[in-house]
Amino acid sequence: MIIQLDVCENPEGFSGQIAADNVAAIWELLEQVKDPEIPVLSLRDLGVLRNVENSAGKIVVTITPTYSGCPALDVMQEDISKVLTANGIVDVEVKTVLSPAWTTDWISTEGKQKLEKFGIAPPAGATLANRPERCPLCASSATSLISEYGSTACKAMYQCDDCKESFCYFKVI
Amino acid sequence: MKLIMSDLRDKDLLLQFTLRLGDDALILGHRLSEWCRNGPFLEEDIALSNIALDYIGRARMHYSYASDLSEGEKSEDDFAFLRECRDYQNFLINELPRGDFAQTMARQLILDVFYTLQLEQMSQSKDATLAAIAGKAIKETKYHLRRSTDWVLRLGDGTEESHNRLQAGFDAIWGYVPEMFEQDEVEEKLVKLGVAVNTKDLKPEWEKQIGAILKEATIDVPQQEWTVRGGRAGFHTEHLGHLLSELQYMQRSYPGLEW
């Protein structure tokens, strides 16, 4: 899947400071692009942002979807393009790769901390046997599964046996 | 590893096979999406809608690859929305009406066990793209299977009503199972090329796993004396046309519509 995006006309906040050949600076810039459904996590925290390279003057950004049907993928592609064009990088291609398949192991340690602060228990343990380590609200380890699927495919719903609040858990995949 | 298809004929076979996998996913995904706002309770409604989305995503990846294989002659949407009933080559079991919740769970268990076995092997396909799609899908399917197993146990070993409904659900669709383990010429050739999976070989393991779950759920393995087949050849039940009339409505009424 190669998705070529339109270039923004008259980009807002154009700074013109980032040279297109400065790949490291582009990684920094893309820190601004957040997961549309978990806005505290950047695509880099999430491990969705796989690569940035300069291919003969064109900036090629490679991302990978979390789940096959993740509806946030299109928004992520648009947001990457918007941020780059707003900073003067107009020759951009956002590529989607499927292999190797995304895994929650790619969520950075910082990303996991941000998730918990946001009220989502971060992934913990081995696939299928996994469950939240603790309630993100009161830190109790006594929690019960409500449903294998939450507001999105990547989350399950749990309830804390102590504070009784229900919360989302980011499943290991 | 990139597979070089030896001639045009092999490439056509690959396109056809890719479309079959896409059709399986799209049609089942559509059936599951019908539970959206019809689920027995909110959490279940959300779970089924999320699983539907996994399948629709899987369909998109296959159709997108099919579009590449057609060298841009057809788009992903053309494959999904603008073909005739006879052009779809999904398994018949995927197109059957959703029935009640028990029947949906019966079908889901049948398919989830099948897909965990099939995708595991597909992820080793010599076709790099099909392998990548399978490598992604298998992770999702393992969660689907855990959930459908759980429900089959709860319903089968639940009340008399839930037990009877689940048994009836399996009985009603069991004759559509054999087709999943048959290979036509197209797939036989692709199996030889290391692209497709010989599903015939998966049957003993499938029977073993399903048998164990049904036993625990106190459900009898149906002794069906009838089988229906034809999906891979484009011969469908009367249900697919109705499904497509809903699925394709927007593109048929407003050709080229985008949002």
Ligand SMILES: [Zn+2]
């Ligand atoms: Zn708590």
